[in-house]
Amino acid sequence: MRLIIRNTLFVILMFLIVTTSAKDLKGETQEYLIIEGVGVKKIVGKNKWDSNITTVGGFVKINTTDLFKKSDINVTFYFTGIHKESNLRQAHQEIFLDVGQGCTLELFDQNTNRLLQRYKIQRIKSIPEIEIIPKNTKDSENGSAEEVSTDQYPNVILPSGTKKIELLRKSKNDTLEIQYRLINLKTKKNIYSGVLHTKETFILDSNTEYELRYTYTVQMQSTGVEYIKIRPQWYQSVIIYILVLLISSGLIFYIVTRQFRKKIKKSEAKQKKLEEAAIRLQSMLNPHFTFNALSTIQGLVNTERIDEANKYLEEFSILLRKSLSKSKNVFNSLDQELEMMRIYLNIESLRFDFKWEITVPADLPATDIEIPTLLLQPLIENAIKHGVSTLKQKGELRIACTKEEEDMIILIEDNGTWKDKTSVTGYGLALTRERIETINKMYTDQQIFLSLNINQSTQVILTFKNWINND
Structure with missing residues (x-):
């Protein structure tokens, strides 16, 4: 009889422990800090206490969780590069990073000086990934763009007869705002500019070169450049121009001579x-x-x-x-x-x-x-x-x-x-x-x-x- 009562009490006790733990897990996070910003991504490090975080935007918000508040924690915070290391009792609420700059936050147990968590935040240079799709005179007849890389810049060669192009985001998961600017290199005029949402369509002139510049709004200093050139029609080639010039000159000469x-x-x-x-x-x-x-x-x-x-x-x-x-x-x-x-x-x-x-x-x-x-x-x-x-x-x-x-x-x-x-x-x-x-x-x-x-x-x-x- 005593054995039955003892087993029953043990089961009830375990149930209460599991229920309490589940409640704690449900109501509280196991993170000490929450890092927020534009284009923030978390990459798990080799060790469980390392958290590698990248951001595209410059401003980063650092918020403490309930777990941080309940624990006795010392925080060491320092910037990489020109900034010196400084010991802080608590994390900054907001920081700004230049492109390529990073910072590290290390959390130690105040009693044992044991490393609890390390947060490495890095602002990476990020250029949007876009795709250029040529469109011929008939929308149903799409050509293909040919990419030719040089030491100076990438070239996008479009097939002759291209009347317009579509500018698309390559990644559907990329939600950052992209700004673009299309320049006619003959006239040096800005013909299209704005914010790229899903896709944009541009009408172009044949046998003309363009410069396309695009960047994330939160990182204007990192700009992607594409030089677009449309192949000339057969009648726009240099040989045809020379033949037309020779024929015209000959005709004019004949008329004048006559x-x-x-x-x-x-x-x-x-x-x-x-x-x-x-x-x-x-x-x-x-x-x-x-x-x-x-x-x-x-x-x-x-x-x-x-x-x-x-x-x-x-x-x-x-x-x-x-x-x-x-x-x-x-x-x-x-x-x-x-x-x-x-x-x-x-x-x-x-x-x-x-x-x-x-x-x-x-x-x-x-x-x-x-x-x-x-x-x-x-x-x-x-x-x-x-x-x-x-x-x-x-x-x-x-x-x-x-x-x-x-x-x-x-x-x-x-x-x-x-x-x-x-x-x-x-x-x-x-x-x-x-x-x-x-x-x-x-x-x-x-x-x-x-x-x-x-x-x-x-x-x-x-x-x-x-x-x-x-x-």
């Missing part, structure tokens, strides 16, 4: 037309001069001045050959033209017995200067016919060439009096004026001006503007 050739042909046709007009006018002068010369020869023969007629005919044949050889040339050198005029004046002086002279200064390059062929002949003919023909031996005719800077002036002067005023607008002068007008149209930078001064003596002045040293 227009230029058209202008040249048009100018040449106009030039040819003007030259033909000048030659036609010149050929009209030759019969006029020939008719006058033949009339003179006929007059000499009729008056039985045979020797004079023969000499006149000889001189005339020389002049005719020279004029015919130059008849198809619009221009003739000044020295050759003056030589033809000397022969002509010899012929006419035989007929009318007047004096004449031609003067050319030494500094005037007569062999290099060209003037219209037979331009002087009708003017000299008028001076003989209307000026000196009736004066006989008293008649004087002078041809003087002078130079004024880039201009050349030819003066034809006689000492006669032109009684026939129609000679000023006669056939020879009219043709000469028309020739000058035609030649001035051909050469706009070189002009010829004709003026007459009829008083007691007669002066015909030909001014050749820009005619000397003109290329």
